[in-house]
Amino acid sequence: MEKILELKNVSKSFPGVKALDNVSFSVAKGQVHVLVGENGAGKSTLIKIINGMYTADSGELYFENRKVQVHTPKAMMDMGIATIHQELSPILDLSIAENIFLGTESMLVNWKEMYEKAEKMIRSFGFSYDPREKMRSLTVSDMQIIEIVKAISRNAKVIIMDEPTSSITESEVAVLFRQIERLKKADIGIVYITHKMDEIFKIGDQATILRDGQVVSTHDVKDLSKNQIIAKMVGREITEVYPPRKNIPGETILELKDMTSKKFQHINLKVRRGEILGMAGLVGAGRTEVMRAVFGLDAYKSGEIYYKGEKLNEKGVDEIIEKGIMMVSEDRKGEGLVLIRSVNDNISLPNLKSYLKGILINDKLLALNAQKMIERLAIKTPSGKTLAGSLSGGNQQKIVIAKWLLHNPEVLILDEPTRGIDVGAKYEIYKIICDLAEQGVAIVMISSEMPEIIGMCDRVAVMSNGKITGELTQEEITQEKIMTLAVKGFEYE
Amino acid sequence: MNKKEKINVAEIYSRFGIFIILMVTLIISAVISPAFLSATNVINVIRQNVTIGIVACGAQLVLLCGDVDLSSGSIAAFAGCFAAMVQVASNNLFLALLTGIVIGACLGFVNGLIITRCEIPSFIMTLATQQAARGAILAITKAKPIPGLDGFTWFGQGYVGPIPVPIIIWVIVLIITGFILNKMRFGRYVYAVGGNRAAASASGIKVKNIITKCFTFSGLMAGLGGVVLMARVNSGQPNGGEQLEFDAITAVIIGGTSMSGGVGNIYGTIAGALFVGFLINIMTLLNVGAYYQQIVKGVIIALAVIIDVKVRKGSKK
Numbered sequence: 001m002e003k004i005l006e007l008k009n010v011s012k013s014f015p016g017v018k019a020l021d022n023v024s025f026s027v028a029k030g031q032v033h034v035l036v037g038e039n040g041a042g043k044s045t046l047i048k049i050i051n052g053m054y055t056a057d058s059g060e061l062y063f064e065n066r067k068v069q070v071h072t073p074k075a076m077m078d079m080g081i082a083t084i085h086q087e088l089s090p091i092l093d094l095s096i097a098e099n100i101f102l103g104t105e106s107m108l109v110n111w112k113e114m115y116e117k118a119e120k121m122i123r124s125f126g127f128s129y130d131p132r133e134k135m136r137s138l139t140v141s142d143m144q145i146i147e148i149v150k151a152i153s154r155n156a157k158v159i160i161m162d163e164p165t166s167s168i169t170e171s172e173v174a175v176l177f178r179q180i181e182r183l184k185k186a187d188i189g190i191v192y193i194t195h196k197m198d199e200i201f202k203i204g205d206q207a208t209i210l211r212d213g214q215v216v217s218t219h220d221v222k223d224l225s226k227n228q229i230i231a232k233m234v235g236r237e238i239t240e241v242y243p244p245r246k247n248i249p250g251e252t253i254l255e256l257k258d259m260t261s262k263k264f265q266h267i268n269l270k271v272r273r274g275e276i277l278g279m280a281g282l283v284g285a286g287r288t289e290v291m292r293a294v295f296g297l298d299a300y301k302s303g304e305i306y307y308k309g310e311k312l313n314e315k316g317v318d319e320i321i322e323k324g325i326m327m328v329s330e331d332r333k334g335e336g337l338v339l340i341r342s343v344n345d346n347i348s349l350p351n352l353k354s355y356l357k358g359i360l361i362n363d364k365l366l367a368l369n370a371q372k373m374i375e376r377l378a379i380k381t382p383s384g385k386t387l388a389g390s391l392s393g394g395n396q397q398k399i400v401i402a403k404w405l406l407h408n409p410e411v412l413i414l415d416e417p418t419r420g421i422d423v424g425a426k427y428e429i430y431k432i433i434c435d436l437a438e439q440g441v442a443i444v445m446i447s448s449e450m451p452e453i454i455g456m457c458d459r460v461a462v463m464s465n466g467k468i469t470g471e472l473t474q475e476e477i478t479q480e481k482i483m484t485l486a487v488k489g490f491e492y493e
Numbered sequence: 494m495n496k497k498e499k500i501n502v503a504e505i506y507s508r509f510g511i512f513i514i515l516m517v518t519l520i521i522s523a524v525i526s527p528a529f530l531s532a533t534n535v536i537n538v539i540r541q542n543v544t545i546g547i548v549a550c551g552a553q554l555v556l557l558c559g560d561v562d563l564s565s566g567s568i569a570a571f572a573g574c575f576a577a578m579v580q581v582a583s584n585n586l587f588l589a590l591l592t593g594i595v596i597g598a599c600l601g602f603v604n605g606l607i608i609t610r611c612e613i614p615s616f617i618m619t620l621a622t623q624q625a626a627r628g629a630i631l632a633i634t635k636a637k638p639i640p641g642l643d644g645f646t647w648f649g650q651g652y653v654g655p656i657p658v659p660i661i662i663w664v665i666v667l668i669i670t671g672f673i674l675n676k677m678r679f680g681r682y683v684y685a686v687g688g689n690r691a692a693a694s695a696s697g698i699k700v701k702n703i704i705t706k707c708f709t710f711s712g713l714m715a716g717l718g719g720v721v722l723m724a725r726v727n728s729g730q731p732n733g734g735e736q737l738e739f740d741a742i743t744a745v746i747i748g749g750t751s752m753s754g755g756v757g758n759i760y761g762t763i764a765g766a767l768f769v770g771f772l773i774n775i776m777t778l779l780n781v782g783a784y785y786q787q788i789v790k791g792v793i794i795a796l797a798v799i800i801d802v803k804v805r806k807g808s809k810k
Contacts, residue, residue, distance in 0.1 A: 078697075083695070091755070092689070093688050098685075102696040103698050105681060106678060109677060
C-alpha cells in the first residue's frame with residue numbers, strides 16, 4: 001500500500017521527560033492505523049507532531065513522499081491533515097455550517113451558498129442535520145460527525161481521531177464506524193487512538209504499540225491478539241526501588257456500598273486501617289471521581305458510605321475533614337497549594353482555626369507547628385517563609401501532605417501523588433506513605449503509574465469506564481492483570 | 494427535552510430581550526410624558542447618544558472577542574482634539590475627519606498589538622492607554638479647549654434635509670459594522686475567536702490578528718466618535734469623552750452581547766444604546782435628578798449582566 005504520511009526517527013523532549021524517542025510511524029492510503037499505549041506512552045505527543053502543534057526535536061516528516069519543510073498547524077492542515085480532537089469542542093454558538101467552513105470562508109460570506117454546500121455535504125454522509133442549527137443543540141457524537149464532515153470538506157488525506165468513541169453511545173459508535181469505512185474507500189488514511197481493545201480488531205488495519213515514548217512494535221492487526229497487545233503495552237521491567245513496608249492492615253475503616261453517579265456505577269470498596277489500597281485504571285476511568293464523591297467535593301446519586309462502621313451522613317468537605325477523611329488533589333498547583341504564599345501559610349491554611357487567639361492569628365504557634373512538619377517530612381526549604389511556588393515538585397507535594405497531617409487523618413486519599421516528581425523525591429514520598437500506613441492511617445492511592453501501584457500497594461482495585469472491574473491482592477498483582485482489567489469496562493456486552 | 498427549552502429561553506433573551514424592554518420603556522414613557530414622543534425630542538435623544546452609539550460599535554467587536562476596551566473615551570478626546578487642530582490649521586474638514594479616524598485607529602492598533610504580542614489582559618492595557626492618551630492630550634493642549642472650528646461643526650450640528658448629520662454618520666457606521674459582523678469572513682472569525690479560542694486557532698484562524706483588528710476598529714470608532722463629539726460642542730475638548738467607554742460597553746452588554754464573547758449582534762447594540770438614551774431622557778423629563786439617573790444606570794448594568802450570566806449558565810448545563 002502507498003504510504004501517505006511517514007515519520008522517521010522522531011524524538012521530542014519536554015523538560016524532564018523524553019516524550020518521544022526515535023519513533024518511526026506511517027499511514028497508508030485507505031488504512032486505519034491504530035495507536036495503542038498507556039497514558040503517557042506518547043500518543044498525544046505523536047499526533048501533535050503530526051498535526052503541527054509541536055515541532056520535533058529531531059527526525060523527519062514525509063507527506064506523500066515529500067519532506068515536510070514548513071511545520072505549522074496551518075501548513076499541515078493545508079497539506080491535508082485533519083484532527084478530530086478528543087477534548088476540543090467546536091464553537092457552540094455558531095451554526096453547523098459555520099463550524100464546517102470555519103477558516104476557509106472567502107472575504108465576504110455568502111450565507112446561502114454556505115448553507116447549501118453544508119447541507120449537500122451532510123446529506124452525502126446520510127445525515128439530516130439542518131446546517132442553520134446551532135452547534136450547541138447537537139449531541140457529542142453528532143458533533144464528531146460534523147468534525148468529520150469538516151475534515152472531508154477540507155480535502156483531508158489523513159484524519160487523526162483521538163479517542164473518538166470515548167464519550168458516545170454504542171449505536172453512535174456504529175454510525176461512526178460506518179463513516180470510517182467510507183473514508184477508507186475514499187483512500188483517506190486514518191490515525192486512530194483508542195483504549196478499547198475491541199475497536200482495534202473491528203476497524204484497525206495496522207497497530208503500533210507505544211510504551212514510554214518508544215515504539216514497541218508495529219503489526220498487522222490480524223496477526224495480533226488482545227493479550228499480545230496488553231503484554232506489549234505494559235511489558236517493561238520494574239527498576240525502581242520501593243521502601244520496605246512494615247504496615248499491617250487492620251479492620252475496615254471505610255466502606256463504599258453501591259455508589260453511583262453520572263461518572264461511576266455500583267462502586268463497592270473497602271479500605272482498611274493501615275492499608276495502602278491502590279486505585280488503578282486509565283485516565284478517565286472514574287477513580288478520581290469516586291474519591292471526590294467520598295471527600296464531599298462532588299455529589300453522588302445513590303449508594304452509601306460507611307465510616308468506622310457507621311453511616312457517613314456528612315456531605316460537606318469541612319465536615320468530612322473533621323471526621324478524619326482527607327484527600328490530596330492530583331492538581332497540586334491548582335487545588336493543592338497557593339503557590340504565591342509561603343510554606344508556613346500553605347501548611348497552616350486548613351488549620352487556621354486552631355491558631356486563632358480571639359480574632360488574631362498566633363503566628364508563633366503557626367510557625368512552630370509548620371516547622372515540625374517541615375522536619376518530619378524533610379521538606380527541603382530555606383525557611384518556612386519561602387514561597388511554595390519556588391520549591392521543587394516533590395517538596396510541594398510534601399507541603400500538601402503536611403497540610404493534612406496536622407489534621408491527623410485516618411483515611412488519606414492521594415491522587416497521583418508522584419506525578420511530575422523526580423525519582424529521588426518520589427522515594428521520599430513513598431516513604432512518607434509507608435510510615436503513615438504503619439501508624440495505622442488508611443491510604444488510598446490513585447495512580448496511573450503501574451510500577452508504583454505494584455511496588456507500594458497491599459491491594460489494588462482496578463477501575464474501567466466508571467466501574468470496578470476487579471481487585472487484586474499483592475501476590476496477584478502483575479502489569480498484565482491490571483491492564484486487562486483496566487480495558488475490560490470497554491467491552492461491548 | 495428540558496434542555497432544549499432552556500436553550501430557547503437563552504436565545505429568545507439574547508435576540509429579543511432588549512427590544513421588548515425598549516418597546517415597553519417607550520410605551521410607558523409616552524404614556525406618562527406627552528412631550529416624550531414628539532419628533533424633536535426623539536431626534537434630540539438619538540443625536541445626544543450618537544457618540545455612544547458609534548463607540549459602541551467598536552466596543553461590540555472587542556467584547557465579542559471576549560476582551561474589553563477601556564481606552565475609547567481617552568482616544569476620542571485625543572483623536573478629536575487632533576482633528577480640531579488640523580481643522581483650525583487647514584480649514585479642510587475632511588482632512589480633519591481623516592486625521593481623527595486614523596489617529597484613533599493607530600492607538601487601537603497599538604492596544605491590540607501589545608495585548609496580543611505581550612499577552613497581557615486587555616483590561617490592563619486599555620486602562621494604561623486610557624491614562625496615557627488622556628494625559629498626552631491634556632499636556633499637548635495645556636488642558637485648554639481648541640476653538641474656531643467653523644465648518645467642522647457640520648459633523649455634529651449639521652443637517653441633510655431634516656436629518657442631523659451625526660445621525661447619518663451613526664447609521665453609516667451601523668451598516669458597516671453590521672456588514673462586517675454578518676457578511677464578512679472577518680466577522681465570522683470574531684465570533685469564532687470569542688466562542689472558543691482554541692477551536693478557532695485549530696481551524697487555522699490567526700487569533701491574534703483578529704483580536705488586533707478588533708482593537709484597531711474600536712480605536713477607529715473612538716476616533717470618529719471624538720470627531721462628532723468635538724463638532725457637536727464646537728471646540729476641541731481635551732477633557733471630553735470621559736466615561737464614554739463605559740456608556741458604550743453598557744449599551745453593548747444591555748443589548749445582549751455576552752461579556753465572555755462569542756454571542757451578540759448589532760441590532761441588540763442599537764437597541765441598547767437607544768434604551769439607555771431614552772431612559773435617561775424620560776427621567777430628565779420627569780425631573781429625576783442626575784445623581785439618581787446614575788444610580789438607575791448602575792442598577793441596569795448589574796441586572797443586564799446578571800441576566801446574561803444566569804441565562805447562559807442555564808443553556809450550557
